[in-house]
Amino acid sequence: MALPNGPVATSSKAEAVLFELIDVYDRAYEAAAAELSLSSAQACVLGRLDERRGMGALAEELGCDASNITQIVARLEGLGLVAREPNPRDRRARLVARTPRGDEVNHRFAEAFTFARTAIGRLSPDEQDQLTALLRKALG
Amino acid sequence: MALPNGPVATSSKAEAVLFELIDVYDRAYEAAAAELSLSSAQACVLGRLDERRGMGALAEELGCDASNITQIVARLEGLGLVAREPNPRDRRARLVARTPRGDEVNHRFAEAFTFARTAIGRLSPDEQDQLTALLRKALG
DNA sequence: AATCAATACTTGATTCACTCAAGTAATGAA
DNA sequence: TTCATTACTTGAGTGAATCAAGTATTGATT
Incomplete structure (x- = not known):
């Protein structure tokens, strides 16, 4: 389990609840991944492959170095959950796609x-709308 | 930067906004730590030392193995940000406390x-109260 | 057509977080 | 006095992440 990101000194109740939510969320995500013997990073990448796409696109979307994606995808490939195929339009590039087993594991995740x-x-639906509006406003 | 925890298929707007918030929060936390040349884990531990305490207490609060804390504290000690002192009441145990430099770095963080x-x-203050109430309800 | 910088990805090296198993030393209860 | 428990450390191993350097291909320029 990754250590929680916070709290520093929480300066308001809202901040404290927000932190607690994030902590619980992050831990739940990691625990769900662990149930399927995946790391958070692996679950994350697997979940972004609803459509086949290039390594670079993944790296950019996830805001990390391409070599990090190379590694994670290699492990997922070793687990039989994704496949790397040559890109017919560009022989430098490779397209990553989930295998049927990858689809199933992703679904179970x-x-x-x-x-x-x-x-x-x-x-309630009303409360959900309120929450959405508040979070959007908070995000600026 | 750690990869984001989600989204799987987001099944509602509220879920999508929640995920976005968490992603931005986690990245901001990591970036703030990086400004001070700290990892997220180091910033987290440093932030929990407002009072001197034992290694075991830290491990329990943070939900990780004691040996993980040993390592992180050792690095913080190497940076001169915390000190491990013998516990006069129990010679097995050690008390960790921030140094003055640790206090300053924590403050800057x-x-x-x-x-x-x-x-x-x-x-607004009203909206903050609404958000707090909604998040508390969502947390169950 | 030939050249060459840019692009897409991989490889290798390094650091850190994290976990587990095993070890040491001190405590406290029988 | 014995011995299980506690508190922490050490060592080994995995994975994430970054950086620097490498390969192959592409596409623009001459």
Whole structure:
């Protein structure tokens, strides 16, 4: 489990609750991944392959070095969850796609990671809209 | 930068905004730590030493193995930010405390990590209360 | 057509976080 | 006095992440 990101001195109740939410969310994500013997990073990459795409696109979206993606994808490939195919349009590039097993594992991960769904589900539709509006405003 | 924890398929707007918030929060935390040449884990441990305490207490609070804390504290000690003192009441145990430099770095970290403060600050006091109530309800 | 910088990705080296198993030393209860 | 427990450290191993350097291909320029 990664250590929580915070709290520094929380200066308001809202900040403290926000931190708690994030901590619980992050831990739930990691735990769901661990149920499937995946790391958070692996679950993250697997979840972004609904469509086949290049390594570079993944690195850019995830804001990390390309070599990091190379590594993570290599492990997922070793697990039989993704496949790297040559890109017919550009022989430098490779397209990554989930295998059928990868689809299944990804699906099971989505089922195992219930936290966000459950948390949101505790709110009425009206409350969900309020929360969405507040968070959007907070995000600026 | 750690890869983001999500989104799987986001099944509602609220879930998507929540994920975005968490992603931005986590990245801001890591970036603030990086400004001070700290890792997230180091900033986290440093931030939990407002009072001197034992290694075991830290490990329990942070939900990780004691040996993980040993390592992180050793690095912080190497940086001169914390000190390990013998516990006069129990010679097996050691008490960890921030040094004056550690206090200063921790203070600067709290200043550098503006995200949560800023985000909450975009809301009126009433809205902050609403958000707190909604998040508490969502947390169950 | 030939050249060459830019692009897409990989490889290798290094650091750190994290976990588990095993070890040491001190404590406290029988 | 014995011995399990506690508190922490050490060592080994994995994975994430970054950086620097390398390869192959592409595409623009001459």
